[in-house]
Amino acid sequence: MSYYKMSAIAVLSVLLVGCSSTPVPDPEPTDTTYGGSNDGAYTSGIGGDGMGDGEYFDEAAEADEADEMLGSVIYFDFDSSAVRAEDQDLLSGHAIQLSQNSLHNVRLEGHADERGSREYNIGLGERRAQAVRQILMIQGVNASQIQTVSFGEERPGSMGGSDSDYAQNRRAEIKYTN
């Protein structure tokens, strides 16, 4: 999980270079994360300078990169659609990415484990996708940028019938479609 946090900060820093005048809310106290991580040198270096050399950018590629760096899957407890505290940073990173790039769209894919009835599980998966959608919208993402789909138990992330397989399958995936 700390990987996600570090990556989120890295992306925040990249974004700061692109639009340095826009205030970006920090999800964590900055010093602790910067100082403590191995990537700290790179990220704090650019951030501290304030004005980099500038760079060419490609929004679509950045979206892919953000997607990859931030992590795009979050997991849920049994019979729950509550986003875990540890995943809030990841979602904030995506919220920033989306609210600053109105051309970017995401598809939120909700999933359930295989236990119980299939169409009811479609409902449970949708709840998870909607929980993520609500968080993104509260953080400034336009509703028109978000599409949700629930695959219920139809697309398991992990085959097999153990509790850890089930835990891998109770998830929401964030997929950039544009």
Place this chain on the structure above:
Amino acid sequence: MLKNFTRLLIILIFVTTTAFAELVIDVQGVSQPTPIAIVPFGFEVISPGAPLDISAVIKGDLLRSGRFAPMAENDMLQKPTDGADVDFADWSVLGVEAVVVGKLIQQRGSDAYTLQFQLFDTFRRKQLIGFRMPATRATMRAAAHRAADMIYEKLTGIKGVFGTKVAYVTAEQQPDGRLYSLIVSDQDGENDYTIVESKDPIMSPAWSPDSRQLAYVSFEGSKSSIFVQTLRSGNRFQVSNKPGINGAPAFSPDGRKLLITLGGINGNPDIYVLDIASRQTKRLTTHRAIDTEGAWSPDGRYIYFTSDRSGGPQVYRVSVSGGSPERVTFEGSYNARPRLSPDGTRLAMVHNDRGNFRIAIMNLERKDLLVLSSGQQDESPSFAPNSDILIYATRRGGDGVLETVSADGLIRQKMASGRGDIREPVWSPFERF
């Protein structure tokens, strides 16, 4: 646009495959099945070789029903093909209660046959059925199932379902991902063919009351939509493609409407009635909870559905004209996917039985719940059109397989799995022509 076009190409309609050829691996029947003899049928044919072993089909049907113990051919003292040649003493001495004899007669020089058979009560020495019907090579298997249906009904008083079909979904792991297929086969697994396949999930097949169409949910393009496909032509049309969930289709008894679940952009699943011709929808439930898996009562007056408005999923019932739903199930923390027996007396569901998801059946008058299956992840119960048998999916060695059980829980059939993960079996209505 191009993307949509290539996606369309991926979906192949009408591809023949074999899903489970050796279907039944285990039958647990009633404690005292009726001894019966199906004498090998005679063949009065012009072209050499029998087009189909008729008696083997009838014997297989009766054996799998769990209510009959067909005699081995080697134990038979005589093998008549005409009723006039049946010596009742030869059969009653062996304890055989009923004898079936018959033959297949080919008409001169064409693909036209007559299948005739007779059923006798050996103790009363009386003919119970004498019947002949036309058949071609293509319809011969169906004709044999029809004979088995007539014999079964005469001897048990229960309408036979050997001539009916089953639809189910398979998921196969392939090098480039999973392939989902919707398959229709005879109820014994023969004659299977794929009616649609896709790289994206297919789920929730539902028969039209005339057995000619299937509604199903498809995730083509990574969004759910509902299709109705005509089996004979393979033509299909999309009936619902709204934002969010489009799920759980169920045909009305008159075939003109579909119950569907729509989630909408804010993801609140509720049950709607969709008029197929006009595409107009009417909302039936309005609760914030998950309301889904709608099922019609056979008289078309009530809708049974799953809702977690009380916390966990339970079965509720609402009048088709609307109003406030009443709760139907109270036993246990999880009761979902209600299905009414075609005679309207019983409700099948997925029930959490001490941590295991199993098929249970409730008598709607007495309200008592009977757990019928013994797996851990049993799902998708579907009644045979005679209300006497259910088919459902269970797990064996990691894969989904099909089983049937009689509504009293006494007779079980395990079906072999030919490929991949088999799920969501739905039994057809009685064929209508």
